[in-house]
Amino acid sequence: MKGRPENLSPEVEARPVILEIEGLTHYFDSLRAVHDFSVTIKEGELVGLIGPNGAGKTTVFNLITGVYRPTAGSIRYEGAQLVGLPSHEIIQMGIARTFQNIRLFANLTVLDNVLIAYHPHAGYGLADSIFRSRRYREREKAMIERSQEFLEIFGLADRQNDIAGSLPYGLQRRLEIARALATQPRLLLLDEPAAGMNPQEIDQLMELIHFIRDRFQLTIFLVEHRMRLVMNICEWITVMDFGEIIARGKPEEVRGNPQVIEAYLGRQAIR
Amino acid sequence: MRQLLRNTNFTFILGAGLVFILVQALISVGVLNAYWQGIIFWGAAITMVSLGLNLIYGFNGQFSLGQFGFYAIGAYASADITYRWVRNDPSALVVVIFGSVLALVFMLGVSAFLRRFYGVATLAKFLFHFLAAVLGFFLAVRFVNPAIGKSVYTALNALPSGLSQQIVFFLALVGGATLAGIISYLFGIPVLELGSDYFGIATLGFTIIVKVLLDNTDTLLPFPEMKGARGMVGIPKWTTWPWVFFTFMAVVLVMRNLLHSSTGRAILSVREDERAAELVGIDTASQKILAFVIGSVFAGLAGGIRAHDMAFLHPTMFGFLPSFNPLIIIVFGGLGSMTGTIITGFFWIFLLEGLLRLYLPEGFETWRFVVYPLVLLLMMLLRPQGLMGRYEIAFLRRPLPPPRVKESPPAPKPIPEAGEVAV
Ligand SMILES: Nc1ncnc2c1ncn2[C@@H]1O[C@H](COP(=O)(O)OP(=O)(O)O)[C@@H](O)[C@H]1O
């Protein structure tokens, strides 16, 4: 199959496709940020996308989530074409993401951040809010309880009424993942979740990623520009450089690929 | 009793009730003469406009300079309804009420229809909604009014005269507010997509257009009774303290309850980070339209209250310079603070239109717009978050939910075993 390594186990290959990207190309004016990108991800996989800074990884995520409209190409999620849909509809279809530079609602409380992501599932309308109907009270209570459960899972329960922007960096990252999960996704896109973390925090993060994947039965597509996290947890990896795919395979294969070493480690050595 | 006093809802209602009775008593005894009554009513009206603007700008982050346009629409529309009514002409009442209902129904139909298509161009969306609204009002003028105008008039007049007057006034206020809401919706569709700065400029343009139209109501528009730049006279003076009080309380309660709901949080999220909001599944365009329409309905309602207190309307009341009052008030009071807006709104009118007008020499009028910007500038330098920041009194504050009571003892690790928490 296109967009995947050849040598994955038949058990995985038998699963349904969740995300299928073909021929994805995007230009910022004359700058070619992504060129002929393709990837096919099956349900329950944990797939990595790596490449040096500026390779076009974040742009791929932005294209999937409708932040930009691709110059060319197709993005299918569970069979539905995403190109041209507004972002909020894509999210409501079951895709959630985090940001490379954390984007919390910094002046609102930790709990509010999660509650906002629940809004499409609030289950009550404007009239209920204005007249404080019984449905408002019940649904609001249920929403708060579910959000609090999330905060507990992420170890944020005792910070629920703190202002999100005041949390230490590591907790902000966690909160961002909690908020993404509150949208009730089946596919989670993580953009450099380990950015700015020390090795010990990265270990905790790896544990967390495994935990949420099992707990919420997620498919995870993960961007990193550092190798450590990806090599440890991803089942297979796609490598990009200058907007193009230069390699694909299991971590150990990619690690030994001379093209990857050149594009990646070579430049890092220069830097 | 002490328990009751600790209940914020109870204390608020008690306090509001006391204010209502106190002011009513002062009016009845004659301590508050017509002049000071007018100041209180005016303060309430401007505060309602400002609360609406705070919803749009302070809570939703969209910079609007157009709220005086909607204030004017509410004032003139409701005034036209009652003006004609007391002259035995129910046409304005019937057209505004039934036209609004038809327009709303048609516009709802259009949005439901357009929702089936992806990527409808904004301008096309606007055009379809506009045509739906025009059709609604056209049908009301052409068919509904000739058909039922007379019977509505007879039916309402069969009621005791005091009651029918109150009903007509109520419908006039609702009609003016609805009309302001419909127009803001139509205006918001194309303009809110531009982003906050352009939105500010476009809404400023809107205020100016409304002012120009008001100057020419008798020539460009078919409303000779509004008398264009000469000013509309002969509006019944129906605004009383109970009307002011209950309209004002309705605005405060609606805004509070909205902000304390999931929709309210969605509105806030747009202000905080529009892109992030969109990417957690919030339809940010709808939230912006919603805040804008509700804010404009408040302005329209305030216009009706003001018009029937003045009994006289003039286009200069809605001109360029006074249109900055709500902005100054919410910046002073604190963007994102209802409490601040309420305090500053009343204080602003009390001080500038009440006290200073009595004690300062005539020429001060012309100096006001030198003084205001300077005061505003000082404010922004010394206390940019406004007097109140985002402070709210307990009744208006969004409640902080208490921590969850755990059934099982807390897990020592932040990540509990799977299945322990049912999500
Ligand atoms: N909004 C934008 N406008 C113009 N150029 C952009 C924009 N976003 C990203 N780019 C450019 O596209 C290329 C890919 O960027 P990005 O996807 O952020 O890379 P990565 O996430 O792999 O580090 C870079 O050259 C970057 O400068």
Ligand SMILES: [Mg+2]
């Ligand atoms: Mg990036």
